[in-house]
Structures are given as structure tokens and as C-alpha cells.
Amino acid sequence: MTEIGALHDEPGSLARYRYPASAMVGDYLRAAAGLVPTGALLVAVPLDPVAAVVLGGLAALFGTFGLRTVLRHGTGIEVSETGLHAFGLRRTTIAWAALDRVRLAYYSTRRDRRAGWMQLDLRAGRARLRLDSRLDGFEQLVHQAVIAATARGIELNEATAANIQALGIRLPEMAERR
Numbered sequence: 001m002t003e004i005g006a007l008h009d010e011p012g013s014l015a016r017y018r019y020p021a022s023a024m025v026g027d028y029l030r031a032a033a034g035l036v037p038t039g040a041l042l043v044a045v046p047l048d049p050v051a052a053v054v055l056g057g058l059a060a061l062f063g064t065f066g067l068r069t070v071l072r073h074g075t076g077i078e079v080s081e082t083g084l085h086a087f088g089l090r091r092t093t094i095a096w097a098a099l100d101r102v103r104l105a106y107y108s109t110r111r112d113r114r115a116g117w118m119q120l121d122l123r124a125g126r127a128r129l130r131l132d133s134r135l136d137g138f139e140q141l142v143h144q145a146v147i148a149a150t151a152r153g154i155e156l157n158e159a160t161a162a163n164i165q166a167l168g169i170r171l172p173e174m175a176e177r178r
Helices: 021-044 049-073 138-152 158-166
Strands: 015-018 076-079 083-087 092-095 101-108 116-124 127-132
Touching: 015 138, 021 049, 076 138, 083 138, 092 116, 092 127, 101 138, 101 158, 116 138, 127 138
Parallel strands: none
Antiparallel strands: 015 076, 076 083, 083 092, 101 116, 116 127
16 A cells, blocks of 8 residues: 555646546447437437427437536646646636545446446535546545645545545545544
């Protein structure tokens, strides 16, 4: 396990993270697999109003998912010793000194819990950022968030503590209390 504080970067350094295209291909394909057939049916086939509303709703759902995928893929993260800055179409800044919530959740895609993803939820006042484990450098980012949470005395819930430890990051006893 990695000790908290063992991964500090050089003072003033800036780490940059992005979602790689290879990690986003599945989401792009899922959005297209839903949007193309529903859109084609809406355009090519005369439908009664109920069917048009249902297909239109499905097309909107898949279109929204595709748009969210594009936005996520276009998001970059910069992490420094003072905080985290997400840039892209939507910009968010989380100052480590203002951090008030850290949650790390695991979402399983199988009953045996062998496959899934993690989602890191950070909050500082009204600023909120959710990142998933497909992000390059996700573990390092979680580590920095845990360092900041520990420094601020933020208590982590049991699930968050267990998920952090599953990443190989050792928590100080103080952060595990909750």
C-alpha cells in the first residue's frame, strides 16, 4: 500500500490528466447504437403520436448520453498542490484548502463485483466535480484528494475508506472514523 504523503510532487508542479479516447469508445458506440436507429425510425417511418413520443424520448436520451460523453472526453484536469482545476466546456476549480467532501464509490457491472468502475466526488462549497476511474491517473488524483481530506480533518464514510484502500492507498486512522 502507498502511505499518505508519499506521492507528493515537486513544489509548484502541475499534473495533467485526461480521459483517453480508448476509454471513451464504448460510450460513443453505445450512444450511436441507440441514437442512430431511433433517429432513423423517426425520420423514415410515419409513426402515430405515441410511438413518435416514445422514440423521440429514446433519441433524446441517447443524444444526451452522447453529448455527456463528448463533454467528458473533452475535459482535462490539472492538479497542483493548491487544488484541482477542470477545464473544457465546463470549468470547475476545487481548492484543497476549501475541500469539504470526498466520496469514492464503486459501481459494479457484475454480480460477483469483479468488473465495474469507481467515481470520485469532490466538493468545495458550491463547486462540485465528479470523475470516474477511466481518467488517466485516477489513482494519483484520488491520492491527492485523500491527502487534502486528511489535512482538513474530513471524515470519510466506510464505503469511501474501503474503496480508497482497494486502490492501495493506506488511510490514517483519523480519516476512517466515520
